[in-house]
């Protein structure tokens with residue numbers, strides 16, 4: 001059974017928008033979860049919200065008036081069976097199809113001419129910076145939209161759809177055959193009305209009776225800050241309108257994040273390498289570190305080791321919550337990459353030799369054994385240097 005959206009709001013089928021809004025406001029005040037947190041009231045509040053959403057959307061309301069349930073089809077997903085009202089096409093219908101080779105077979109009545117529309121998917125390329133700040137993008141979408149001339153009915157304005165004579169409105173034709181096992185009744189969809197049970201004597205000139213036409217339009221998607229590769233933004237009702245002007249599917253915008261020349265992304269954290277010459281690291285220095293927000297001073301203490309990671313708190317990507325809001329930011333991890341000088345000239349070699357001598361490092365094998373190294377430290381159990 002289709003949900004009684006009018007009943008839920010307690011309004012008549014001819015109620016106008018203002019009336020529906022009044023009824024909704026009144027119920028919402030009574031049932032609001034902040035006032036009544038119990039489960040039953042919350043479920044009712046949810047129903048009331050749905051009913052309001054459906055009845056204030058002209059397209060969805062029309063589905064209801066046609067005996068369908070726009071949310072039912074939305075729940076069952078695009079491309080699937082689902083179907084309107086009691087005349088479902090999924091489940092048992094599919095099994096019947098297997099037996100009868102007919103869609104909606106088994107005497108389950110005509111199928112609705114009005115079908116939910118398909119979802120649509122568009123991919124957009126975003127730079128890391130755009131992912132970090134969020135961005136509004138204009139997209140050109142080419143989808144089926146409601147035919148304005150017949151408002152989805154499929155019949156030329158001023159004309160009516162008619163019950164199909166061939167199947168008497170049942171949408172299927174039964175065939176009784178006698179065979180050695182007795183009477184065999186088979187049903188197949190009516191070829192004249194294609195199972196719908198009604199025909200359009202004067203199809204709309206604009207859409208040819210389909211109730212929808214293709215149209216190119218521009219929509220603007222608001223990409224929130226913090227999105228990442230593969231994330232999808234759902235734009236409800238911006239997909240394809242279904243046959244017979246059925247409720248539109250959703251438009252999904254999938255983010256494809258471009259590789260950044262400097263930063264690597266790991267969830268909400270960013271990583272990068274800080275390449276410094278050995279001398280600078282040995283002596284200590286202050287450098288200007290690139291971040292997403294500009295330059296930041298970074299102090300390299302004398303004697304910092306290769307592979308050391310500096311954590312710049314809050315300099316990563318915004319943390320995007322499922323609500324679409326952001327909640328703080330990740331960190332920027334700067335990995336120190338110390339480069340040993342190569343291609344030394346004789347003077348530089350001389351200086352380094354002298355340094356090695358001063359530090360007692362002429363025999364590095366002895367040096368590393370004396371100072372422990374990894375194994376030595378482990379054996380002695382000490383943590384000191």
Ligand SMILES: [Zn+2]
Nearest residue numbers: 147150204207
């Ligand atoms: Zn039309």
Ligand SMILES: [Zn+2]
Nearest residue numbers: 164167190193
């Ligand atoms: Zn028919």
